[in-house]
Amino acid sequence: MNKQLTLFEDETKETTNHTAKSYTGIYAMHKYWSKKPYNIIREFILRYTEKGEIVLDPFCGSGISVTESIFTERKAIGVDINPSAIFITKQMINKVPIKLIQKEFSKLESEVKDVINSFYIVKRIDKKFIGTHFIWENGKLTEVWYKNDVKSRTKIIERPTQNDLELALSFSYNKIPYYYPKDRFFHNSRINANRENHIYELFTPRNLMALSLLMDRIEKIENKDIKEFFKFCFTASVGQASRMVFVVKRRGKFNSKSRKTERKEVGSWVIGYWVPKENFEINVRNCFENRYRKILKAKRELEYKKYSINEATNFEELLELKNLLLITEPAQKALKEIPDNSIDYVITDPPHGNRQPYLELSMMWNSWLKKDVNYDDEIVISESKDRKKDIHNYYKLLNEVLDEIERILKPNRYFSLMFNSLDNETWINLLIHTSSLKFDLEKVETLEYSANSVVQDTRRAGLKTDFILTFRKNLNKTIKDIELISVKKNKDYIINVIENYLKNSIEKSLETYQILNLLISELLPQNKFFSLSEILNLLEMDFDKEGSKWTRRGI
Numbered sequence: 210m211n212k213q214l215t216l217f218e219d220e221t222k223e224t225t226n227h228t229a230k231s232y233t234g235i236y237a238m239h240k241y242w243s244k245k246p247y248n249i250i251r252e253f254i255l256r257y258t259e260k261g262e263i264v265l266d267p268f269c270g271s272g273i274s275v276t277e278s279i280f281t282e283r284k285a286i287g288v289d290i291n292p293s294a295i296f297i298t299k300q301m302i303n304k305v306p307i308k309l310i311q312k313e314f315s316k317l318e319s320e321v322k323d324v325i326n327s328f329y330i331v332k333r334i335d336k337k338f339i340g341t342h343f344i345w346e347n348g349k350l351t352e353v354w355y356k357n358d359v360k361s362r363t364k365i366i367e368r369p370t371q372n373d374l375e376l377a378l379s380f381s382y383n384k385i386p387y388y389y390p391k392d393r394f395f396h397n398s399r400i401n402a403n404r405e406n407h408i409y410e411l412f413t414p415r416n417l418m419a420l421s422l423l424m425d426r427i428e429k430i431e432n433k434d435i436k437e438f439f440k441f442c443f444t445a446s447v448g449q450a451s452r453m454v455f456v457v458k459r460r461g462k463f464n465s466k467s468r469k470t471e472r473k474e475v476g477s478w479v480i481g482y483w484v485p486k487e488n489f490e491i492n493v494r495n496c497f498e499n500r501y502r503k504i505l506k507a508k509r510e511l512e513y514k515k516y517s518i519n520e521a522t523n524f525e526e527l528l529e530l531k532n533l534l535l536i537t538e539p540a541q542k543a544l545k546e547i548p549d550n551s552i553d554y555v556i557t558d559p560p561h562g563n564r565q566p567y568l569e570l571s572m573m574w575n576s577w578l579k580k581d582v583n584y585d586d587e588i589v590i591s592e593s594k595d596r597k598k599d600i601h602n603y604y605k606l607l608n609e610v611l612d613e614i615e616r617i618l619k620p621n622r623y624f625s626l627m628f629n630s631l632d633n634e635t636w637i638n639l640l641i642h643t644s645s646l647k648f649d650l651e652k653v654e655t656l657e658y659s660a661n662s663v664v665q666d667t668r669r670a671g672l673k674t675d676f677i678l679t680f681r682k683n684l685n686k687t688i689k690d691i692e693l694i695s696v697k698k699n700k701d702y703i704i705n706v707i708e709n710y711l712k713n714s715i716e717k718s719l720e721t722y723q724i725l726n727l728l729i730s731e732l733l734p735q736n737k738f739f740s741l742s743e744i745l746n747l748l749e750m751d752f753d754k755e756g757s758k759w760t761r762r763g764i
């Protein structure tokens with residue numbers, strides 16, 4: 210049989226069922242969507258490269274592949290069209306001068322803390338407290354939270370007084386003297402963005418005033434690295450300072466008299482621009498300080514890691530003594546600057562069709578950071594009619610990047626690509642397009658998410674898996690057209706292949722990735738492939754699942 214595929218991990222003794230570790234430390238400093246698990250990315254980098262070799266991620270997002278390449282002494286190239294993504298990536302890996310940062314924070318606090326806190330003053334008889342949280346319902350202030358003493362753990366919850374109302378309403382958008390984002394959204398109901406609305410409306414006028422004052426002060430920091438660090442703390446906390454923070458209601462016996470009460474808890478901004486009817490307005494200074502402390506703690510952990518960063522400004526420099534190249538550009542353009550046969554390994558998690566319109570989702574960060582954004586070249590299917598980003602444009606641009614990857618990867622080296630299990634169309638496009646290139650599909654592996662990862666969709670439990678496809682560049686490959694077969698029509702044949710394998714093997718059940726590998730090894734040499742979702746449906750219909758393994762139903 211054509212041994213184009215390395216099958217069955219029992220033979221290769223490599224682990225294939227990857228379980229993600231949870232995001233802590235530097236990996237939890239800043240939100241990004243579809244963050245990939247660092248331990249798995251690291252495993253792949255170690256498997257396919259040696260120290261000093263070049264790893265490229267053309268869609269690097271929050272930069273996990275970049276950090277793991279640097280931590281394992283490889284050279285890293287991270288490309289992303291999203292300025293916020295490259296900004297986050299750089300902050301993930303940068304070591305910062307902790308003492309100087311602390312000094313700057315004290316200075317910043319001494320200048321803005323009292324002013325910002327004065328926006329949240331809660332006057333009670335002859336005393337003044339600092340409000341920590343305010344609940345708004347349908348545009349009306351309904352609850353005020355404060356503490357007797359800043360260090361106290363117990364919060365006081367009250368209905369707002371006339372004073373509280375007057376203070377909150379004394380702020381207005383058009384009286385803010387500092388910079389704040391004035392862009393309008395692209396219309397996209399999928400992410401609750403309405404073209405009538407501006408980004409600043411995600412914040413109450415009071416919080417917008419506090420944020421713009423804080424950003425104005427950060428902009429005045431002279432040392433560029435320290436300024437960038439504080440901007441990072443700002444964007445990492447700005448979502449929590451928005452009206453998108455919803456109220457979580459918990460029922461139960463919460464007071465000493467065992468009366469049933471309802472307790473309101475603070476939710477968190479997750480994705481998109483949904484402003485709930487009942488939402489929080491959280492003291493901006495508290496949001497910022499909490500995030501600053503978390504980020505500083507994570508950065509301290511980096512101090513003990515043995516690595517250094519030598520950032521290159523172009524590929525030639527990277528080849529010399531440098532080890533990091535970050536590019537804020539569309540991959541279909543950036544990769545053109547890289548010479549043929551020069552990259553040792555490519556690992557990437559490309560944009561997944563219409564799942565997450567990254568540039569639209571990052572508008573809030575990019576506009577606070579005053580970044581120019583190239584929406585035209587984004588690889589995405591956006592439901593926004595304002596953008597003309599349909600499936601054809603998505604495949605055209607994605608395929609251009611795949612072509613470039615084939616060109617710049619060294620012969621016989623590997624390219625690992627992650628994608629979503631239910632993204633059937635992407636799978637079909639990928640297989641058709643990569644089979645027209647000098648790539649052999651070597652392996653299909655699964656990626657299991659840890660419990661705390663946010664996989665933002667509603668996949669059925671059995672399918673809650675992403676795939677990692679690994680290709681090898683094979684210059685001797687004979688390119689043939691491949692045919693998509695109907696699983697329904699070929700059901701008996703497919704079941705037969707699986708049953709035959711089970712009959713001749715000591716195993717009595719198989720993991721999803723094993724079944725996929727088996728079918729690929731059987732069909733691709735005949736220039737045939739199948740729809741992923743149809744196979745998954747067939748497994749659900751004709752097989753039983755125990756744990757993560759499938760057995761033939763009724764046997």
Ligand SMILES: C[S@@+](CC[C@H](N)C(=O)[O-])C[C@H]1O[C@@H](n2cnc3c(N)ncnc32)[C@H](O)[C@@H]1O
Binds near residue numbers: 245589
């Ligand atoms: C699935 S995400 C990558 C997430 C990443 N794996 C992580 O762990 O954070 C895909 C990325 O592709 C980026 N992207 C979309 N179009 C692009 C293009 N034309 N060139 C480069 N990056 C692009 C998006 O901004 C997004 O960050």
